Amino acid sequence: xxxxxxxxxxxxxxxxxxxxxxxxxxxxxxxxxxxxxxxxxxxxxxxxxxxxxxxxxxxxxxxxxxxxxxxxxxxxxxxxxxxxxxxxxxxxxxxxxxxxxxxxxxxxxxxxxxxxxxxxxxxxxxxxxxxxxxxxxxxxxxxxxxxxxxxxxxxxxxxxxxxxxxxxxxxxxxxxxx
Amino acid sequence: xxxxxxxxxxxxxxxxxxxxxxxxxxxxxxxxxxxxxxxxxxxxxxxxxxxxxxxxxxxxxxxxxxxxxxxxxxxxxxxxxxxxxxxxxxxxxxxxxxxxxxxxxxxxxxxxxxxxxxxxxxxxxxxxxxxxxxxxxxxxxxxxxxxxxxxxxxxxxxxxxxxxxxxxxxxxxxxxxx
Amino acid sequence: xxxxxxxxxxxxxxxxxxxxxxxxxxxxxxxxxxxxxxxxxxxxxxxxxxxxxxxxxxxxxxxxxxxxxxxxxxxxxxxxxxxxxxxxxxxxxxxxxxxxxxxxxxxxxxxxxxxxxxxxxxxxxxxxxxxxxxxxxxxxxxxxxxxxxxxxxxxxxxxxxxxxxxxxxxxxxxxxxx
Amino acid sequence: xxxxxxxxxxxxxxxxxxxxxxxxxxxxxxxxxxxxxxxxxxxxxxxxxxxxxxxxxxxxxxxxxxxxxxxxxxxxxxxxxxxxxxxxxxxxxxxxxxxxxxxxxxxxxxxxxxxxxxxxxxxxxxxxxxxxxxxxxxxxxxxxxxxxxxxxxxxxxxxxxxxxxxxxxxxxxxxxxx
Numbered sequence: 001x002x003x004x005x006x007x008x009x010x011x012x013x014x015x016x017x018x019x020x021x022x023x024x025x026x027x028x029x030x031x032x033x034x035x036x037x038x039x040x041x042x043x044x045x046x047x048x049x050x051x052x053x054x055x056x057x058x059x060x061x062x063x064x065x066x067x068x069x070x071x072x073x074x075x076x077x078x079x080x081x082x083x084x085x086x087x088x089x090x091x092x093x094x095x096x097x098x099x100x101x102x103x104x105x106x107x108x109x110x111x112x113x114x115x116x117x118x119x120x121x122x123x124x125x126x127x128x129x130x131x132x133x134x135x136x137x138x139x140x141x142x143x144x145x146x147x148x149x150x151x152x153x154x155x156x157x158x159x160x161x162x163x164x165x166x167x168x169x170x171x172x173x174x175x176x177x178x
Numbered sequence: 179x180x181x182x183x184x185x186x187x188x189x190x191x192x193x194x195x196x197x198x199x200x201x202x203x204x205x206x207x208x209x210x211x212x213x214x215x216x217x218x219x220x221x222x223x224x225x226x227x228x229x230x231x232x233x234x235x236x237x238x239x240x241x242x243x244x245x246x247x248x249x250x251x252x253x254x255x256x257x258x259x260x261x262x263x264x265x266x267x268x269x270x271x272x273x274x275x276x277x278x279x280x281x282x283x284x285x286x287x288x289x290x291x292x293x294x295x296x297x298x299x300x301x302x303x304x305x306x307x308x309x310x311x312x313x314x315x316x317x318x319x320x321x322x323x324x325x326x327x328x329x330x331x332x333x334x335x336x337x338x339x340x341x342x343x344x345x346x347x348x349x350x351x352x353x354x355x356x
Numbered sequence: 357x358x359x360x361x362x363x364x365x366x367x368x369x370x371x372x373x374x375x376x377x378x379x380x381x382x383x384x385x386x387x388x389x390x391x392x393x394x395x396x397x398x399x400x401x402x403x404x405x406x407x408x409x410x411x412x413x414x415x416x417x418x419x420x421x422x423x424x425x426x427x428x429x430x431x432x433x434x435x436x437x438x439x440x441x442x443x444x445x446x447x448x449x450x451x452x453x454x455x456x457x458x459x460x461x462x463x464x465x466x467x468x469x470x471x472x473x474x475x476x477x478x479x480x481x482x483x484x485x486x487x488x489x490x491x492x493x494x495x496x497x498x499x500x501x502x503x504x505x506x507x508x509x510x511x512x513x514x515x516x517x518x519x520x521x522x523x524x525x526x527x528x529x530x531x532x533x534x
Numbered sequence: 535x536x537x538x539x540x541x542x543x544x545x546x547x548x549x550x551x552x553x554x555x556x557x558x559x560x561x562x563x564x565x566x567x568x569x570x571x572x573x574x575x576x577x578x579x580x581x582x583x584x585x586x587x588x589x590x591x592x593x594x595x596x597x598x599x600x601x602x603x604x605x606x607x608x609x610x611x612x613x614x615x616x617x618x619x620x621x622x623x624x625x626x627x628x629x630x631x632x633x634x635x636x637x638x639x640x641x642x643x644x645x646x647x648x649x650x651x652x653x654x655x656x657x658x659x660x661x662x663x664x665x666x667x668x669x670x671x672x673x674x675x676x677x678x679x680x681x682x683x684x685x686x687x688x689x690x691x692x693x694x695x696x697x698x699x700x701x702x703x704x705x706x707x708x709x710x711x712x
Contacts, residue, residue: 010270011222035219041263043213044189044255047335077222081315082260085219085267091258092188126670126680127315129663130308133489136660137259137305146660157225168702304492304502307485311667314482324482346524366626367578391575397619399569400545400611403691433578436625437671438616441575445619448544483671486664493615493661513581 003029003177004069006062008076008087010035015119015154016075018161022170023073023117027177030065034086037062042092052096062090063097067108071115071177072144074135078120078128091138098142109142115173116149119160125151148173181207181355182247184240186254186265188213193297193332194253196339200348201251201295205355208243212264215240220270230274240268241275245286249293249355250322252313256298256306269316276320287320293351294327297338303329326351359385359533360425362418364432364443366391371475371510372431374517378526379429379473383533386421390442393418398448408452418446419453423464427471427533428500430491434476434484447494454498465498471529472505475516481507504529537563537711538603540596542610542621544569549653549688550609552695556704557607557651561711564599568620571596576626586630596624597631601642605649605711606678608669612654612662625672632676643676649707650683653694659685682707 005020020031038057045052066072076083083091098106116135118128128151139146150169154160161167183198198209215236223230244250254261261269276284294313296306306329317324328347332338339345361376376387394413401408422428432439439447454462472491474484484507495502506525510516517523539554554565572591579586600606610617617625632640650669652662662685673680684703688694695701 009222010220011225014222035221041213042188042257044187044192047189079220080266080269080272080319081312082266082269085263085270088258088260088266089263091260092263094258125682126666129667130311130315132660133308133663134259134312137308141258148659165699165703165706169699172699303504304488307489310482311485326481343521343525343528347521350521365578366576367581370578391577397569398544398613400543400548403545435576436622436628436675437668438622438625441619441623441626444614444616444622447614447616448619450614486667486671489664490615490668493664497614 001028001071001177002069003027003071003073004065005029005031005073005075006087006090007031007033008035008074008084009033010084010086013157014077015152015158015160016077016117018154018158019117019119019150019152019166019170020073020075022167023173024177025174027174029177030069032062032065034090035084039086039089039093041089042095044095046095052099055096059093059097063103063105066112067104070112072112073115073117075117078118078124078131081127082131082134094142106142109144113145113147114139115147117152118149119152119154121155122153124153179206179249179355180247181205181249181251182243183207183209183251183253184265184268185209185211186213186252186262187211188262188264191335192255193330193336193338194255194295196332196336197295197297197328197330197344197348198251198253200345201351202355203352205352207355208247210240210243212268213262217264217267217271219267220273222273224273230277233274237271237275241281241283244290245282248290250290251293251295253295256296256302256309259305260309260312272320284320287322291323291325292317293325295330296327297330297332299333300331302331357384357427357533358425359383359427359429360421361385361387361429361431362443362446363387363389364391364430364440365389366440366442369513370433371508371514371516372433372473374514375473375475375506375508375522375526376429376431378523379529380533381530383530385533386425388418388421390446391440395442395445395449397445398451400451402451408455415449415453419459419461422468423460425468427469429471429473431473434474434480434487437483438487438490450498462498465500469501469503470495471503473508474505475508475510477511478509480509535562535605535711536603537561537605537607538599539563539565539607539609540621540624541565541567542569542608542618543567544618544620547691548611549686549692549694550611550651552688552692553651553653553684553686553700553704554607554609556701557707558711559708561708563711564603566596566599568624569618573620573623573627575623576629578629580629586633589630593627593631597637597639600646601638604646606646607649607651609651612652612658612665615661616665616668628676640676643678647679647681648673649681651686652683653686653688655689656687658687
């Protein structure tokens with residue numbers, strides 16, 4: 001199973017990245033930090049005659065990566081009770097590429113399995129739930145299996161090492177991906 | 179009452195903009211399209227010694243605008259069951275400016291009243307609810323009153339004119355803001 | 357269109373009942389106060405050999421009423437951020453009667469249209485949202501259209517008369533049901 | 535630490551009960567099956583002159599039990615995407631006893647720690663989230679700490695033994711309660 005981990009955090013070595021490293025250790029995987037990619041916001045052209053125009057950024061490589069992996073692992077710290085801005089811009093652009101006939105994204109996504117890692121403070125286990133529901137609606141829309149999620153407790157660097165339940169879950173996922 | 183309308187849409191003359199125009203008609207207001215502003219994503223430096231660095235973009239003007247108005251009206255189409263990417267980047271940067279001593283944002287926000295306009299297809303009345311909850315957590319965090327919200331039905335340009343309840347609510351808000 | 361209004365409140369002349377009366381005025385309707393019916397809690401026998409046993413209470417009449425109406429209007433004050441206990445017991449018993457071959461409930465429900473009225477204090481517009489989501493999952497499960505909902509502001513008797521938006525929505529529904 | 539487990543299920547030896555037994559094993563605890571108690575629905579008398587009347591049922595013993603324990607463990611199967619009817623009637627009656635001066639319930643609840651166990655089918659991890667949010671609002675209202683929750687996968691009797699993550703979490707809680 002090939003795992004594509006898409007990181008939403010805008011700092012290096014954060015808690016969500018720590019969990020992702022645990023989850024993919026020893027698996028066939030690719031890790032991409034979305035904040036380090038050049039991803040333009042969507043320009044909504046769905047209702048225009050000319051439709052979407054090609055965009056000069058890194059997005060098409062990401063489309064290719066999604067198509068080439070079996071598991072899509074979305075990992076984001078809870079920023080203002082949602083996914084990070086760079087991850088949101090990443091999803092918004094799906095609207096463009098689901099319609100782009102050079103790719104096969106719409107059909108390919110239905111074959112993937114989605115996993116979600118959210119990290120945040122102690123309130124994240126409750127206040128991260130609208131984000132879990134949002135992910136559910138997203139995956140349901142593209143008909144992708146939402147296999148599992150975890151909400152880990154960690155704000156300051158490396159705090160996550162104290163969240164035993166999150167580490168155990170990371171281990172369970174790791175075994176499935178090997 | 180001075181109203182600052184912050185638009186999240188990435189197309190011109192969309193349904194959320196239509197509602198905003200109804201809501202602010204004849205009031206003392208400013209409308210800003212976030213997608214037309216240069217807003218860099220946050221770079222999370224909360225846990226570093228050096229802290230946040232100044233960013234060369236349009237954000238500081240937006241901080242000033244928020245401080246100078248009484249009502250903050252957030253209007254976004256439902257993009258992948260959340261606010262648009264440009265609006266998300268806008269909120270993420272609050273983390274930086276709430277800590278910036280050149281401004282008084284943290285205290286000023288507690289005096290504002292927040293209103294939210296969400297537009298989307300017929301399922302938005304249900305599938306937009308996690309976004310309403312996210313806004314609630316955001317406003318609660320900065321101790322700002324979340325006065326009211328509406329979820330209007332409109333995807334194609336001008337469809338919103340058929341949502342009588344949304345138009346009526348826009349009218350009620352308009353009277354309050356005059 | 358025949359409207360069956362099912363009231364969850366445990367007091368007479370409350371705010372949700374007030375809205376229901378506005379909504380059904382002049383329509384072909386039946387109003388049932390669930391708290392005044394004898395409704396036993398479910399006894400979960402799904403996984404036993406003998407299955408469910410007949411229960412001596414008023415439930416079978418309610419099943420007949422649901423089958424005989426086109427619109428099911430569920431109205432409940434927000435009790436502890438959910439529907440009232442009597443209304444919950446009412447839904448729980450669906451598990452029994454969806455399996456009861458003397459009735460045709462499972463198929464009949466797919467033809468009905470569901471409307472929901474929730475009333476509560478000023479926080480209900482936010483804190484009633486999990487209940488709206490619960491209703492959505494319920495109606496989705498039985499494949500019934502969830503046409504619309506409203507959350508009215510009213511705790512003390514007759515406070516609801518100040519919620520102009522709720523009264524207007526009641527009027528819109530009333531016109532549809534006539 | 536004294537643990538009071540309140541079971542919402544209406545069948546014996548179900549999956550939520552199985553988890554509860556794991557959680558309280560070897561601790562100082564009391565288990566109460568709410569469905570086996572006589573609990574009348576609330577009759578809402580908050581806005582009447584005479585106020586609430588005494589009710590002849592088992593509720594006052596439950597009030598005493600809550601006051602006498604440190605941890606309140608609420609365990610319910612997901613019935614129609616909410617807590618069971620008997621558990622809902624249990625919470626509804628809080629409205630009466632928080633006002634009853636013979637008890638000290640309002641103040642005592644602020645000292646308790648709440649834990650929640652929800653069990654259901656594979657969709658419960660998502661479709662149980664509105665119920666988690668409802669519990670959050672309930673505990674917030676009475677100012678009780680909502681320490682943790684779990685959503686276990688199990689519908690048919692004993693299916694829960696396959697949910698390794700739930701069993702591990704039960705073990706972690708058990709160690710805390712000993």
